[in-house]
Amino acid sequence: MLALALIALFLSVIAVAAGPAPREAAAVPWILLGVVTALDLVLSFRRPKAVSFEAPPEIFVGETVALRIGIEGAPANLRARLDWPEGVQGSGEIAFEPGPDGTMTATVPCRAKRRGLWRFEHIWLLWASRLALLEFVPRLTVGAELRVVPNIRLVQSGQITTTVLSTLYGVKENRAIGEGSEFQQLRDFVPGMDIKTIDWKRSARRRSLVAKELRAERNHHVIVALDNGYLMREEIGGQPKIDHAVTAALATAWAAAIGGDLVGYYSYDVQPRTFAAPSPGRKAFARLRNWTAELDYVSRETNHTLALSELNARTPKRSLIIIFTDFIDTTSAELLIENIGILAKRHLLIFVAIRDPDLEALVETAPGDLEGAAALVAANQSLHERRLVFERLSRMGVTIIDAKPDAITPRLISAYLEIKARELI
Incomplete structure (x- = not known):
């Protein structure tokens, strides 16, 4: 558009400088430019119908997931920029590809920076006309939400x-029996056991040595x-x-x-x-x-x-x-x-x-x-x-x-x- 406008301006200046007769044709380049521009506008104008936004229900903070964005009724050379909320981060310019049903789709990596419920308000679209004279920059409402939660x-x-079960209830737990502070059970005293584990009162009642078995307290x-x-x-x-x-x-x-x-x-x-x-x-x-x-x-x-x-x-x-x-x-x-x-x-x-x-x-x-x-x-x-x-x-x-x-x-x-x-x- 700028190049054609400069050419039209150059031709108009020559026509004006050439004399009274060519001066009347000075407006012709601008008329032609207007006609071509109007034709380019008619051939290239599209009205995107809807925006589809697919994302996981929750994202762990610090992790990166893929968002899927679809635009109906958009041209093939579509690009876009998403208004990223404060708590998430993504690429600046998004490139779209045609899908099987004619919808332009894009997969965008998104990194969760902060916890919270973040809302995507708008997406800015950009495509050039067929003759590359115009650029269309409509803004569509997304209205989607993304929940960022603590990482588990x-x-x-x-x-x-x-790790916890193997540590507390595995081999280490077996070694800890008899060394804890919480009562586990009574058992007959046998040679080799620590004499400090004998329960003398119960042993006196039973008239045989009984030892207390302890375990780690919970x-x-x-x-x-x-x-x-x-x-x-x-x-x-x-x-x-x-x-x-x-x-x-x-x-x-x-x-x-x-x-x-x-x-x-x-x-x-x-x-x-x-x-x-x-x-x-x-x-x-x-x-x-x-x-x-x-x-x-x-x-x-x-x-x-x-x-x-x-x-x-x-x-x-x-x-x-x-x-x-x-x-x-x-x-x-x-x-x-x-x-x-x-x-x-x-x-x-x-x-x-x-x-x-x-x-x-x-x-x-x-x-x-x-x-x-x-x-x-x-x-x-x-x-x-x-x-x-x-x-x-x-x-x-x-x-x-x-x-x-x-x-x-x-x-x-x-x-x-x-x-x-x-x-x-």
């Missing part, structure tokens, strides 16, 4: 169930405490820290439910938000999953003093408390350390911090200029202060899990199983 892929795969209270403050919104590995924490919390809650313990949950930021008392079985996991799916992303600062004091008041029985939180430096962590110390006097604590791989990569890379050297010094200082906080917490008897996002879940489940085996709760 490990739970669905059965990997956690197999039905412990396990509470998942999630800090939902602004520091947990920092993205690591393409996801906010809170989503990594939710994934690990759900996996551990499932392991605890399989292991026979009671699971509860607690969330807080500037003040305590949600608390659910420990309850048994898989219903507790279902409640925890629904709760974490509705956990908002907030920008409020965390009040550790109020939150952990409230948690201590709500849990009178000794429990295993798994705290997912973060801090910036030793100064900001002072109140956190102080209140965790109070909790550690009654409960058994696991402190979970998510390590930033980019920060470690920065430390391991030699700087190329003064700005890089300054960044290296700052990163080293940050890592050193984190180690100081972890050392102080370790001296209080707190189990520390400081790992990269992909290693948090296996290390946390291993720590839980070790605590169960050693009967530390």
